[in-house]
Amino acid sequence: MNPLLEKFNTKYTSSPFEEIKEEHYLPAFQELVKTSEKEIDEITNNSEEPTFENTIEAMAFSGEQLDRVSNIFFNINSAETNDEIQKIAQEVSPLLTEFSSKISQNEKLFERIKNVYDQKNALTLNEEQEMLLNETYKGFVRSGALLNEEDKKKLEKINMDLSIKSLQFGQNALASTNAYFKHITNKDELKGIPEAILQQYEEDAKEKDLEGYVITLQYPSYLPAMTYAENRELRKELALANGKKSFDGGEFDNQNLIKEIVKLRQEKAELLGYKNYADFVLEERMAQSPAKVFEFLNELLEKATPYAQKEIEELKSLAKADGIEDIQSYDHTFYAEKLRKQKFDIDDEELKPYFQLEKVQEAVFGLAGKLFGLEFKEITDVQKYHQDVKTYEITENGNYKALLYADYHPRKGKRAGAWMTSYKNQYKQDGENSRPHISVVCNFTKPTKDTPSLLTFQEVTTLFHEFGHALHGVLADTQYPNLSGTSVKWDFVELPSQFLENYCYEPEFLKTFAKHYQTGEILPTExxxxxxxxxxxxxxxxxxxxxxxxxxxxxxxxEVGALENKTVKAFEVEKTAATNLYPSNPETAASPSFSHIFQGGYSAGYYSYKWAEVLDADAFQYFKENGIFNPDIAAKYKVLLSSGGTKNPMELYKNFRGREPKVESLLKRAFG
Structure with a gap:
């Protein structure tokens, strides 16, 4: 029996992780693709006249089990992968791409959609239904529905190649990260690194059956070394290893893949009638055009550069006092930490005992309660994909609202970084509001036998960031799964996450949870x-x-043409010249491990982090002016979050704020 092909007979129909074996995935995908194809055929060959209900709505609710299995599989491929899972991913990705292409290139189906779309003015649709109709029609057009047969086949092949190459890029980046570790037996080489971190390095060494200490390129291991190691040669070696990820000409090198991915995206854009891939992507963003994005980025660049240069001058002075005349990028974090200590008397390691992971999580749960009336309770009767994962039932006024998976510690099969994801979307059907299953995944230092997991302040903000995304999913209250939660314009999606980070800096809130894990003493007011x-x-x-x-x-x-005759490194140096404050090292490059744009969904969209900062600074200023827990403003903000992609994001924002966001809010927060 294949549990992925059965109805999930579990609490809240949660994913039956403990029953799933690797050999279940491929047959499940093959079977569910067939089932979903049948559902699409029924819609396509319906003898009745096309209507919103029998075509657009029917499509929105089709393929639910396939979606759920896809969510399980690809989330596991990020959080608990192995060679076998990665091998299956190489088979599954083309299968799903082919299925997706078949739907988007189904002329008879598109005819029905177009029929409904063409008569939309005569239909009595509510706002959400109208949005679903527009998005469905546009999705088909953007997937090539208006192309001739020959071009449709070309597009299908491009999409197939892109899915395989993007997957390979991510696998290479992960393998390259895992391939390196620095083994040190002499403790003197680690001078400056706090004892708690050294304990972690010892544990990592033991895991590899080695004496002494091991530093890896995983963030919780790499960053403390770069921040505290007085040994400049060690910092240099680690930075070099980090910068060489998938850029050393070895088996995990991504340079050719970058060129292939970028070229394929350009071909796709041209085939669909766009000048370039950014034009294609940005048509569906708040920013709308490359010109507007460049204008936005360059305006910020002009305003921020003098501040950045001044900051580097301060670091240079500190380095000079240590006899370093040529400060390099691998010195930055070390001297920035020194300067931070000097200016604010803040030491991350000194602060860490006040930020026990469990207490920080309690605080973020409490904040969600105060703002949105949510309650969290740990439960143990839900299956998990790894023993580190904890599961929580979320309720509102005693009613079940969502299921939350929290996965906080690094391990071999987990990619670096932090992210929020979903195992099941929220939607309403047959009078039932089917609630979401949300996951927050991070890479925080593991507890040791003596010490619980203690977070740096940056990790505290990371947890709040990902939890902001989670709330977008948890509070979802829409009719259709494909307009639910984080299914919004990409440059709007970071607003909820970045907004929540603001609370970490508010004294009245910090006092409620920044308590020493041993003594319970509150972090001193100063x-x-x-x-x-x-x-x-x-x-x-x-x-x-x-x-x-x-x-x-x-x-x-x-500028794909400009890349063709250049190396990836030369292109990168040229395009980032105005933002580089340190000399570039010829042996390192960021692009070959820039998974956000070559594997994740941020291609032609990385600007959206800054774009969303304008939104979050402006939104939080509204709270600051009226009280950071103001219930009336929180209620309006809850509407924005629960609406998902049912409205134009600018309209949602204006309904909340009463006006459009102002870039001045960000500049004021950043530079005073």
Whole structure:
């Protein structure tokens, strides 16, 4: 029996992780693709006249089991993968791409959709139904429904190639990250690194049956070394290894894949009648055009550069005092930490005992309760894909609202970084409001035998960030699954996550949870105030770094011709020149592990982090002016979150704020 092909007979129809074996996936996908094809055939060959209900709505609810199995499989491929899962992914991706192409190129089906679309003015649709109709029609057109047969076949092949190459890019980046570790037996080489981190390095060494210490390129291991190691040669070696990920000419090199992916995206855009891939992508974003994105990025670049340069000058002075005349990028984090300590008397390691993971999670749960009336209860009768995962039942006024999976610690089969994802979308059907299953995945330091998991302040903000995304999913209250939760314009999706980070800097909120894990003592008031003041520390540098990634992403997707005759490294250096504050190392490059744009969904969209910062600064300013827990404003914000993609995002924002967002809100927060 294949559990993926049965009705999930579990609490809240949650994913039956413990019953699923690797050999179940491929047969399940093959069977469910056939089932979903039959559902589409029934819609296509319906003898009745096309209506919104029998065509558009029927499509929105089709393929539910396939969607759920896809969510399970691809989330496992990110959070608990292995060679076998990755091999299956190589078979499954083309299968799903082919299925998707068959639907989008089904002329008879498109005829029905177009028939409904053409008479939309005569239909009595509500706002959400109208949005679904528009998005469905547009989705088909953007997938090639208006192309001739020959071009449809070309597009199908491009999509197939892209799915395989993007998957390969991600697998290479992960393998390259896992392939490196630094083994150290002499403790003196680790001078400056706090004892708690050294304990972690010892545990990592034991896992590899080694004596001494092991540092990896996983974020919780790599970052503390770059922040505290006085050994400059060690920092240099680690930074070099990190910068060489998938850029060393070895078996996991991604340079050719970058060129192939970018070329295929350009071909796809041209085939669909667009000048370039960025034009194609941005038509469906708040920003709407590459010109507007470049204008936005360059305006911020002009304003932030003087601040960034001033910050680097301060770091240079500190480095000079240590006899370093040529400060390099691998010195940045070390001296930034020194300067932060000097300016604010803040030491991440000194703060960590006040940020026990469980207490930070309690705080974010409490905040969701205060703002939106949600309650969280840990439950143990839901299956999990790994023993580290914890599961929570979320309720509102005693009614079940959502299921939450929390997966916080790094392991071999888990990709780096932090993300929110969904195992099941929310939707309403047959009088039932079917609730979502949401997951938050991070890579925080594991507890040791002596110490619980303690977070750096940056990790605290990371948890709040991902939980902001989770709330977008949890509060979803829409009719259709494909307009639910985070199914919004891509440059709007970061608003809820970045908005929630603001609370981490608010003294009245920090005092409620920043408590020493051993003594229960609240973080001293002066430290809380300094932490609050430190919000804009190195903001100029961080802004330029983000703008560099944004400009590079836009260049890859507007200037593919310019890349053809250049190396990936040369292209990257040229396109980020205005944002680079340190000399570039010829042996390193960011692009070959830039998974956001070559594997994730941020292609021609990386700018949206900054775009959403304008939205979040403006939204939080509204709370600040009226009270950070103001119930009336929280109620309006809840409407924005629960509406998902049912309305135009600017309309949603204006309904909440009473006006359009202002870039000045971000500049004021960042630079005063």
């Amino acid at each position: 430290k809380i105030e300094k932490l609050s003041q430190s919000k804009s520390f190195m903001e100029g540098y961080q802004t330029l770094r983000q703008l560099g990634f944004g400009l590079l992403d836009m260049a890859y997707h507007t």
